[in-house]
Amino acid sequence: MKTYNILFLCTGNSARSIMAEALATVLSKGRLIGYSAGSAPVGHVNPFALEKIKPLGYPLEKLRSKSWDEFARPDAPQMDFIITVCASAAGEACPVWPGRPASAHWGFEDPGAVEGSDAEKRRVFNDVFVGLSKRIELLSALPIETLDHDSLRNRMQEIDGHAR
Secondary structure (H helix, E strand, C coil), rough: CEEEEEEECCCCCCCHHHHHHHHHHHCCCCCCEEEEEECCCCCCHHHHHHHHHHHCCCCHHHHHCHHHHHCCCCCCCCEEEEEEHHHHHHCCCCCCCCCCCCCECCCCCCHHHHHCCHHHHHHHHHHHHHHHHHHHHHHHHHHHHCCCCHHHHHHHHHHHHHHH
């Protein structure tokens, strides 16, 4: 089985993109290898994100807030897919990614910005986690090997609308 590298981008790389990294690897049963990064990483992973990821069995020690510059280096893994998960990262000037990966935008509110009780924060983190899970399951089910670059990009973008 061919594996594909997928990079999830957000501004702070502390919640949405981190959860997507773990979900992609686990839900695709290794068909997708998830990575995450941010344009302005905050330097820590949100504890509510870790709380959602822990039951997946994904190694938490692999998760860290990091710059997307790490993935633009020549020695970085080549990405097959790049997905932005927040509006601000989607509008930023991204690095040039080697290999012309297929890209899409799946927008989610920032659960880390939610004010309120821990219960309210957990509810928003859960909503984002479920939304990411649905989209990643749909992406994992695509016949990736048979789609050309443009068709794949279009299907990836359609996933966002179908999973709402």
